[in-house]
Amino acid sequence: MKRAFSPLLKPLLIAAIAFSAASGYAQDKASAAPAAPAAPAKVDPAKGGVLYVEGDAARGLPACVSCHGANGNSTIAVNPKLSAQSQSYLYKQLVNFTTDARNQPVMSLYAKMLTDADKHNVAAWLATQPAKPGAAKNRDSIDLGKKIYRGGIAEKNVPACASCHGATGGGIPALYPRLAGQHQDYTVAQLGLFKGHGRKNSPEMATIAARMSDDEMKAVADYVAGLK
Structure with missing residues (x-):
């Protein structure tokens, strides 16, 4: 024997079925959608300064200051001055040292040991350091x-x-x-x-x-x- 539904309950039953189907569709759509990319880490020049001056012994990273001088003002003629250099340029060079674009034994080794955040942080710190002037030496040229x-x-x-x-x-x-x-x-x-x-x-x-x-x-x- 079939059970008869009350005329008042029938619209409620239809609405409940429709809501359940819509909820399932929304959940399926949400699970299929790609996850939102993680927000990039905030650049921290202070951390970059510490890494530049002290290095990171736990990772075998020497202090950058030993080759590039205090505040990025190198006193060694074959090592570049880095103070006041563009942050974006410095970051790009550190990335390039991890590829064939710039292959320099020392810098390529250490650049590969730096995280992406390290690269950003060191570059940001160096960009804020005041540059010491140089001088032309050859009057003839x-x-x-x-x-x-x-x-x-x-x-x-x-x-x-x-x-x-x-x-x-x-x-x-x-x-x-x-x-x-x-x-x-x-x-x-x-x-x-x-x-x-x-x-x-x-x-x-x-x-x-x-x-x-x-x-x-x-x-x-x-x-x-x-x-x-």
Whole structure:
């Protein structure tokens, strides 16, 4: 014998079935949707400063200060000054050292030991450190260096360095690095690497360096060292 439903209960039963189906669909849709990406960790320059000065013995990471000097003002001519450099540029270089874009035995080893947060933090701290000025040393080449930096070498299709790195060598953050006050030896070495394709993270610089002579590189590197 069939049980008869009250006319009042029938609409309620239909609504309950519809609600249950809708809830199940919503749950299935929610479970199928991709999870929202985790928010990036906040950059902490203070932690970067501690890592720069002290290193991390537990991970075998030496203090950056031992090679790059107090506050990023290296006193070793072959090691770059890092103070006041663009945060985004420094971070990019640390990432590049973990790839074939920049293969330098010491830096590649340590960059691979840094976490992504470490890279961001150290770069952020160095960007806040005041730079100490350098000085041009070669009076015989200062005019040539100035000419190249400000006007390029037209006959070789070498653009003015200032067009990307700024009139005073301050660079353009996120695009081009600060050059002012950089060690002559380091700048010459990097131009040489670009020219010989030992440094692969800027096709633009590789093209420019390939058109320059050794004397032109030395002249512009010396001029850059004296910019403030």
